[in-house]
Amino acid sequence: QVQLVESGGGLVQAGGSLRLSCSASGIFVHNFVAWYRQAPGQQRELVAAITADATAYYVNSVKGRFTISRDIAKNTVSLQMDSLKPEDTAVYYCAAERESEPGFYYWGQGTQVTVSS
Numbered sequence: 851q852v853q854l855v856e857s858g859g860g861l862v863q864a865g866g867s868l869r870l871s872c873s874a875s876g877i878f879v880h881n882f883v884a885w886y887r888q889a890p891g892q893q894r895e896l897v898a899a900i901t902a903d904a905t906a907y908y909v910n911s912v913k914g915r916f917t918i919s920r921d922i923a924k925n926t927v928s929l930q931m932d933s934l935k936p937e938d939t940a941v942y943y944c945a946a947e948r949e950s951e952p953g954f955y956y957w958g959q960g961t962q963v964t965v966s967s
Contacts, residue, residue, distance in 0.1 A: 851875070851876050852874075852875070852876035852877045852956050853874070853875045853876055854872055854873070854874050854877075854944045854945075854946060854956055854957065854958035855872070855873045855875075855958055855959070856870060856871070856872050856942060856943065856944050856958045856959065856960060856961040857870070857871050857873070857961060858870040858871050858961065859942060859961030859962045859963045860962075860963070860964070861964045861965075861966065862934055862963075862964070862965055862966070863965070863966050864934060864935055864936055864965055864966065864967050865933060865934065866934050866965075867930070867931060867932045867933075867934065868931045868934065868963060869928060869929070869930050869931070870885070870928060870929040870931065870942055870944075870961060870963070871926055871927075871928050871929075872885075872926060872927040872928070872929075872944030872958060873925070873926050874925050874926065874927070874944075874946060875925070877946055877948075877949075877956060878922075878925060879920050879922065879925055879926065879927050879946060880902060880920075880922055881901075881902050881946070881947055881949060882899065882900070882901055882902060882946070882947040883899065883900055883920065883927045883944070883945070883946045883947070884896060884897075884898065884899035884900070884944075884945045884946075884955075885897045885898045885899070885918060885927075885929045885942060885943070885944060885945070886942070886943045886945055887938075887940035887941065887942045887943065887963075888940055888941050888943070888960075889937075889939060889940040889941075892940075894943070895909065895940075896909060897909055897912055897916065897929070897942070898912065898916055898917075898918040898929060899918065900918050900919070900920060900927070906918050911937075912931075912938075915931065915932050915933045915934075916929060916930065916931050916932070917929070917930040917932075918930075927944060927946075929942070931963070934963075934965045935965060936965045936966065936967045937965075938963060938965050939963060939964050939965050940963060941960040941961065941962050941963070942960060942961055942962075942963050943957055943958055943959075943960045944957070944958040945957050945958070
């Protein structure tokens with residue numbers, strides 16, 4: 851059974867930091883893994899991703915502030931978020947590409963991040 855569980859969300863003041871973690875079971879995180887977020891009334895947005903060769907990608911709005919990483923031994927993926935802004939407020943989701951179905955993803959349940967001004 852494939853399962854992705856996000857943790858680390860919460861309420862933080864603008865300028866603060868949070869570290870999100872995605873714990874995977876039934877699937878390995880050494881392939882394409884990404885963090886998405888969805889704010890109320892908005893479409894789900896790709897925030898950061900890491901490829902099989904460890905290349906990282908970030909949406910322009912978070913470059914220099916967010917860092918994606920993975921711990922293969924622990925089978926987890928993290929998103930370090932620094933200098934948080936109110937516009938970062940959203941539900942954050944972990945997504946992992948299905949090896950048997952390229953282009954399709956397994957999704958976590960999401961974790962709420964709220965940044966107050």
